[in-house]
Amino acid sequence: MEVRKEKSMTLQKDMFANHFKRLSRAGEEGRKVVYTFVPGNLNELIRSFDMLPVHPEINALQSAMRKKSANYIREAEKHGHSEDVCTYVKCDVGMMKTGNIGPTGEKLPDPDLLLLSYTGCFTFMKWFEILRQEYNNPPTVMLQVPYQSDGKITPEMTNYVADQLRDVVVPAMEKVSGTEFDAEKLRTFLASSARAEDDLVAILASAKNKPSPIDAYFGGVYYIGPIFTAFRGFDSCEEYYRVLRAEIEERVNNGQGPITPEGQMSEEKYRLVVEGPPNWTSFREFWKMFYDESAVIVASSYTKVGGIYDNGFRHDPARPFESLADYCLGCYTNLNLPSRIDLLEKYIKDYDADGFLINSIKSCNSFSAGQLLILRELEDRTGKAGGFIESDLVDPRYFSPANIKNRLESYFQMIDAKRRTVRNA
Amino acid sequence: MSVKQIIKKCEQLYNDIDLFYVQEWKEKHKSRAIGFMPVYVPRELIHAAGMLPVGIMGAGDLLEIIKGDAYFQSYICHIPRSTIELGISNRLDCLDGMLFPAICDVIRNLSGMFKLMFKDMYVKYIDFPQNFLKTLGGNFYQHELRTMSDDFSQINNVDVNRDDLNRSIKLYNENRAVIKELYDLRSQNPHLVPGSELYLLMRASNVLEITEYTALLREYISETVCEKRPQRDNIRVVVTGVFCEQPPLALIRALENSGCFIVDDDWMLGARFILGDVALSNDPINALADAYLNHTVCTASKYDQDGNKGAFLIEQVKKAKAEGVIFAAPSFCDPALLERPMQQKALNRENIPYTSFKYSENTGQFQVIKEQTGTFADSIKLWGDS
Numbered sequence: 001m002e003v004r005k006e007k008s009m010t011l012q013k014d015m016f017a018n019h020f021k022r023l024s025r026a027g028e029e030g031r032k033v034v035y036t037f038v039p040g041n042l043n044e045l046i047r048s049f050d051m052l053p054v055h056p057e058i059n060a061l062q063s064a065m066r067k068k069s070a071n072y073i074r075e076a077e078k079h080g081h082s083e084d085v086c087t088y089v090k091c092d093v094g095m096m097k098t099g100n101i102g103p104t105g106e107k108l109p110d111p112d113l114l115l116l117s118y119t120g121c122f123t124f125m126k127w128f129e130i131l132r133q134e135y136n137n138p139p140t141v142m143l144q145v146p147y148q149s150d151g152k153i154t155p156e157m158t159n160y161v162a163d164q165l166r167d168v169v170v171p172a173m174e175k176v177s178g179t180e181f182d183a184e185k186l187r188t189f190l191a192s193s194a195r196a197e198d199d200l201v202a203i204l205a206s207a208k209n210k211p212s213p214i215d216a217y218f219g220g221v222y223y224i225g226p227i228f229t230a231f232r233g234f235d236s237c238e239e240y241y242r243v244l245r246a247e248i249e250e251r252v253n254n255g256q257g258p259i260t261p262e263g264q265m266s267e268e269k270y271r272l273v274v275e276g277p278p279n280w281t282s283f284r285e286f287w288k289m290f291y292d293e294s295a296v297i298v299a300s301s302y303t304k305v306g307g308i309y310d311n312g313f314r315h316d317p318a319r320p321f322e323s324l325a326d327y328c329l330g331c332y333t334n335l336n337l338p339s340r341i342d343l344l345e346k347y348i349k350d351y352d353a354d355g356f357l358i359n360s361i362k363s364c365n366s367f368s369a370g371q372l373l374i375l376r377e378l379e380d381r382t383g384k385a386g387g388f389i390e391s392d393l394v395d396p397r398y399f400s401p402a403n404i405k406n407r408l409e410s411y412f413q414m415i416d417a418k419r420r421t422v423r424n425a
Numbered sequence: 426m427s428v429k430q431i432i433k434k435c436e437q438l439y440n441d442i443d444l445f446y447v448q449e450w451k452e453k454h455k456s457r458a459i460g461f462m463p464v465y466v467p468r469e470l471i472h473a474a475g476m477l478p479v480g481i482m483g484a485g486d487l488l489e490i491i492k493g494d495a496y497f498q499s500y501i502c503h504i505p506r507s508t509i510e511l512g513i514s515n516r517l518d519c520l521d522g523m524l525f526p527a528i529c530d531v532i533r534n535l536s537g538m539f540k541l542m543f544k545d546m547y548v549k550y551i552d553f554p555q556n557f558l559k560t561l562g563g564n565f566y567q568h569e570l571r572t573m574s575d576d577f578s579q580i581n582n583v584d585v586n587r588d589d590l591n592r593s594i595k596l597y598n599e600n601r602a603v604i605k606e607l608y609d610l611r612s613q614n615p616h617l618v619p620g621s622e623l624y625l626l627m628r629a630s631n632v633l634e635i636t637e638y639t640a641l642l643r644e645y646i647s648e649t650v651c652e653k654r655p656q657r658d659n660i661r662v663v664v665t666g667v668f669c670e671q672p673p674l675a676l677i678r679a680l681e682n683s684g685c686f687i688v689d690d691d692w693m694l695g696a697r698f699i700l701g702d703v704a705l706s707n708d709p710i711n712a713l714a715d716a717y718l719n720h721t722v723c724t725a726s727k728y729d730q731d732g733n734k735g736a737f738l739i740e741q742v743k744k745a746k747a748e749g750v751i752f753a754a755p756s757f758c759d760p761a762l763l764e765r766p767m768q769q770k771a772l773n774r775e776n777i778p779y780t781s782f783k784y785s786e787n788t789g790q791f792q793v794i795k796e797q798t799g800t801f802a803d804s805i806k807l808w809g810d811s
Contacts, residue, residue: 084500084758121530123530126725129729129732140732149533337541338537365534370534370535372498373538
């Protein structure tokens with residue numbers, strides 16, 4: 001297979017490299033730095049104050065892909081962090097304890113503000129409490145995002161989040177940045193976000209084609225990179241998604257499958273929906289287990305952790321705080337279990353999947369608790385084959401390739417058996 | 426009743442995983458019962474609607490998990506699997522609802538599982554405020570409280586008014602005052618209130634109707650001060666981290682037998698969550714919200730807005746004149762285990778010794794833990810300040 005480097009790949013690589021460069025120069029250039037999380041991130045707001053975001057989960061997963069996370073985790077465990085808890089946290093703490101060198105080899109600046117966007121993950125709160133203690137109490141602001149426990153966003157929820165933005169978050173940002181809030185600037189960013197979101201939706205929906213031109217999980221994690229992190233609201237982000245969309249549309253027109261690290265997939269044998277984050281320590285090896293079997297992920301829940309847009313939501317400059325609130329409230333892990341199941345069921349049907357697979361992550365209770373019930377419910381509702389594998393985010397001790405490969409092979413056999421049954425019926 | 430009889434009664438309630446007491450109470454009062462998970466729920470709202478609040482702390486070591494394990498991966502704590510087991514073995518059928526307080530992602534997701542698995546049951550996830558400003562978190566929480574109160578009225582076909590709420594608030598205020606009296610007594614004379622007895626008394630709060638429970642505690646206090654119990658050369662410790670999945674009773678006994686007087690703890694924390702009285706006022710919902718925002722304990726599930734991690738624990742240690750801290754956390758408990766290094770750092774600054782271990786609600790072997798805490802006690806006796 002021929003390996004192709006698309007223009008969008010280069011664009012994204014440059015965007016991230018420049019961002020980390022800017023971060024490394026933040027101190028000398030007097031730019032303020034905000035640590036915050038991907039789900040419920042307020043990129044447009046942060047950037048409207050001309051501050052730079054740092055996403056600790058992104059640093060952790062990048063460290064894992066560069067095989068550095070094991071040492072960082074050990075370092076955190078040496079400082080009393082339990083082997084039972086989230087490895088993103090431990091990777092981040094270990095990285096900080098060993099000099100806070102970011103994924104590009106440049107030192108990350110200390111936070112000027114910890115923006116605790118408490119969206120869909122309890123551990124986020126503890127994580128920033130830990131960082132707050134480690135960094136000797138930098139300014140910290142909590143944005144509580146209520147859980148969608150009844151499967152809907154109520155006006156009270158939206159108002160609560162929007163009011164916190166106005167009354168707590170914005171004043172904290174004004175104080176840290178020394179800049180007055182500029183509503184017009186925020187609106188401009190939000191309008192740009194919405195345009196990029198349109199393209200992202202089209203990109204992910206392209207997997208409805210047969211063959212799918214994308215892998216919506218292994219490829220998908222790259223596609224969500226800019227919009228889920230430091231770039232949403234910027235021209236560069238819009239450009240990235242425009243280019244990516246065009247590339248994918250071209251693949252659709254040519255009847256081509258996804259691009260993998262070993263080139264373009266030539267056959268699409270299994271179409272799957274995946275629930276749960278990927279393993280990052282052996283990301284390529286993990287992906288290879290799928291494309292070697294001609295399995296394509298056509299939809300995934302992980303590509304919705306930083307926002308669900310295919311239900312129609314867009315950031316809205318006409319109601320800036322309310323739409324930021326609804327964005328936070330709508331992130332995937334902020335949905336209750338019945339809503340998550342409904343969404344996955346819809347994906348299985350809409351994307352005409354042959355089955356669904358859960359990659360259960362040891363570290364992540366937000367995703368993992370209840371996944372075995374999700375599996376049963378989806379099997380009952382769709383009649384499709386469900387598979388279950390276990391790994392971890394960034395702790396290589398919990399990635400057992402032989403085990404996962406065995407399970408996947410059995411799983412693909414199960415799909416084959418189901419197909420035969422349907423054909424013979 | 427004598428101390429022995431009181432504790433026997435509490436132990437019967439502790440062992441009553443079929444909730445016979447609840448069934449009898451419902452039958453007798455022709456009313457309903459609402460279950461709740463740890464840590465805290467505003468039981469006053471349930472009581473004001475004429476219903477019985479019932480704490481469900483999993484099944485401890487009293488129930489063999491047959492089906493519950495099939496719902497959770499090995500790296501999830503134990504309490505949700507025993508709670509599901511209680512549900513699918515029909516032991517929770519007498520409950521008309523279940524409340525799931527925001528404490529961690531596991532309990533949060535368990536609320537969704539209950540919605541799917543027990544469709545006839547009222548299931549409510551309570552999102553507590555993590556913003557403590559009256560105009561923000563306070564307003565949001567008041568809305569949560571009013572919604573719940575309306576729901577309870579509907580479930581039990583009653584109209585709950587201000588007086589009903591104030592009456593319930595008063596009863597729970599009295600109860601917390603008696604619990605405080607009990608804890609103070611234990612702190613001053615730990616040999617008179619063994620940890621295992623106090624624990625069983627606290628567990629009784631899960632089911633006993635509040636007036637009966639308060640009376641029982643009063644009776645215990647008046648009886649136990651007359652008991653002749655041997656003074657022991659134990660060290661004084663605070664046990665922390667046990668606010669959700671409860672330690673097995675035998676583990677508490679093992680800690681005591683290893684040479685520790687437990688002089689403060691955070692087990693059954695919901696009954697002590699509010700510090701002091703909730704105001705009796707024209708707006709009882711506002712009073713409950715205000716108490717939550719301004720007068721509650723610090724625990725891992727609550728955001729530490731002041732950035733003063735460990736201060737509350739240090740205060741507990743000083744107030745109880747404890748010589749050390751035992752960090753006991755359920756395996757895979759995110760809140761307790763993520764909290765632990767921060768608290769340990771704070772204790773280090775104050776030169777307060779500590780030891781740590783993990784347990785599960787159905788742990789059956791305590792020898793290793795006993796040796797560890799025994800060694801901890803010996804080291805304090807030998808090299809401590811006192």
